[in-house]
Amino acid sequence: MTEQTVVVIDHGSGYMKSGFSGWNEPQLVLPSIVNYRPCKENPGPSSARRRLGLGIDLLHPDTFSYPIQRGRVLNWEGVEQIWSFVLQKHRLIHEDTPVLVTESPLKDPVERKKTLEIMFELLDVPALLLADQLEMSLYATGFLTGMVVDSGCGLTRVQPFHLGRPIWPTGKMLEFGGQDLSDYLVKSLFKEDSKMNKLFRLQTVDAIKMTKCYVPQKLVEALDYRQSLPSGYDDSNTYILPDGTSVELTPMQRLAPEMFFSPQVFDQERPSISQAVLDSINACDAALQPQLMSHVIACGGNTLYPGFTRRLFLELAPHYPSCTDASVWSHSKRNFSVWLGASVVAHLSTYKSEWMTRKEYDGHWWI
Numbered sequence: 001m002t003e004q005t006v007v008v009i010d011h012g013s014g015y016m017k018s019g020f021s022g023w024n025e026p027q028l029v030l031p032s033i034v035n036y037r038p039c040k041e042n043p044g045p046s047s048a049r050r051r052l053g054l055g056i057d058l059l060h061p062d063t064f065s066y067p068i069q070r071g072r073v074l075n076w077e078g079v080e081q082i083w084s085f086v087l088q089k090h091r092l093i094h095e096d097t098p099v100l101v102t103e104s105p106l107k108d109p110v111e112r113k114k115t116l117e118i119m120f121e122l123l124d125v126p127a128l129l130l131a132d133q134l135e136m137s138l139y140a141t142g143f144l145t146g147m148v149v150d151s152g153c154g155l156t157r158v159q160p161f162h163l164g165r166p167i168w169p170t171g172k173m174l175e176f177g178g179q180d181l182s183d184y185l186v187k188s189l190f191k192e193d194s195k196m197n198k199l200f201r202l203q204t205v206d207a208i209k210m211t212k213c214y215v216p217q218k219l220v221e222a223l224d225y226r227q228s229l230p231s232g233y234d235d236s237n238t239y240i241l242p243d244g245t246s247v248e249l250t251p252m253q254r255l256a257p258e259m260f261f262s263p264q265v266f267d268q269e270r271p272s273i274s275q276a277v278l279d280s281i282n283a284c285d286a287a288l289q290p291q292l293m294s295h296v297i298a299c300g301g302n303t304l305y306p307g308f309t310r311r312l313f314l315e316l317a318p319h320y321p322s323c324t325d326a327s328v329w330s331h332s333k334r335n336f337s338v339w340l341g342a343s344v345v346a347h348l349s350t351y352k353s354e355w356m357t358r359k360e361y362d363g364h365w366w367i
Helices: 076-090 109-122 133-141 178-189 198-211 219-228 256-260 273-282 289-293 308-319 334-345 349-354 358-363
Strands: 007-011 015-020 028-031 034-037 051-054 099-103 127-132 146-151 156-162 172-174 238-240 246-248 296-299
Touching: 007 076, 007 334, 015 076, 015 334, 028 076, 034 076, 051 076, 076 109, 099 109, 099 133, 099 334, 109 127, 109 358, 127 133, 127 334, 127 349, 133 146, 133 156, 133 296, 133 334, 146 273, 146 289, 156 273, 172 273, 178 198, 178 256, 198 238, 273 289, 273 308, 296 308, 296 334
Parallel strands: 007 099, 099 127, 146 296
Antiparallel strands: 007 015, 015 028, 034 051, 146 156, 156 172, 238 246
């Protein structure tokens, strides 16, 4: 099993990443989006037989949806469509390959059973391994002990590990992620009666997030500086919309990722990401805490914001002054950490017993 090429699928709330094991990045990265287009036979919006497609239909830009939200599958038909497309593409190169699918730490038994059903009965895979997403992020670094801090589209999760195993029940999960940052920017940039379609608004916000937003080291100082600048003084505050309209971003729009560190500033009642990490470390055995503090692993797309990992370190380190090697580890492809770790695990002999073959599934369909 472990000597074969394996198709690795990491399907998150925002994106689906897939590719062959052993590579240093996924070969397919697709938005986790499906659309339901009206068809002549059933044009009504409530019809269960509307035509299902991947991505966003430019002719019907407001008909798309996310089949996975906050780490939970809400639309299995959409998930099946995405997986079917992915395996069809990969099977053009390797026809009969085992599949590794990463799964949310929530590990809902119903979702796990449905995953097995789709993979074995509908997509006819020869063998399947379900792997914990946070555990895969740990393996992507080569560490066996550390604090994984993963912030993606719909969830932000922290989980300490010791010798490759999660330390229960010390993990924390915040139902907050990149989509909440997008919602904030959409509401602050566009009026409720805006005639711009949903696709245009989301594309604009995504571009602003990637090119204009950052995490300040000190919010008050950053705000004071930006508010003191004359209008039009800083070209980096300006964003040109596709229609040529120029928009000058406010200081809080540029500093929107501060939402992860100061939720109260945005009227959100939840812990900051730093507090969640501290609470999780403090719940572990005192002897392990220095080792966890020296191996805080930042991963997920939100940690790519400039200043994010530095700010996280500055907020954690003062709480452990005796830990002289406190550090936040990150790498340039940390938005692919889960997939990269799974790519390694696919060939580890220690996981051989956790694979399920088609024959085993046929004999134990109820698992």
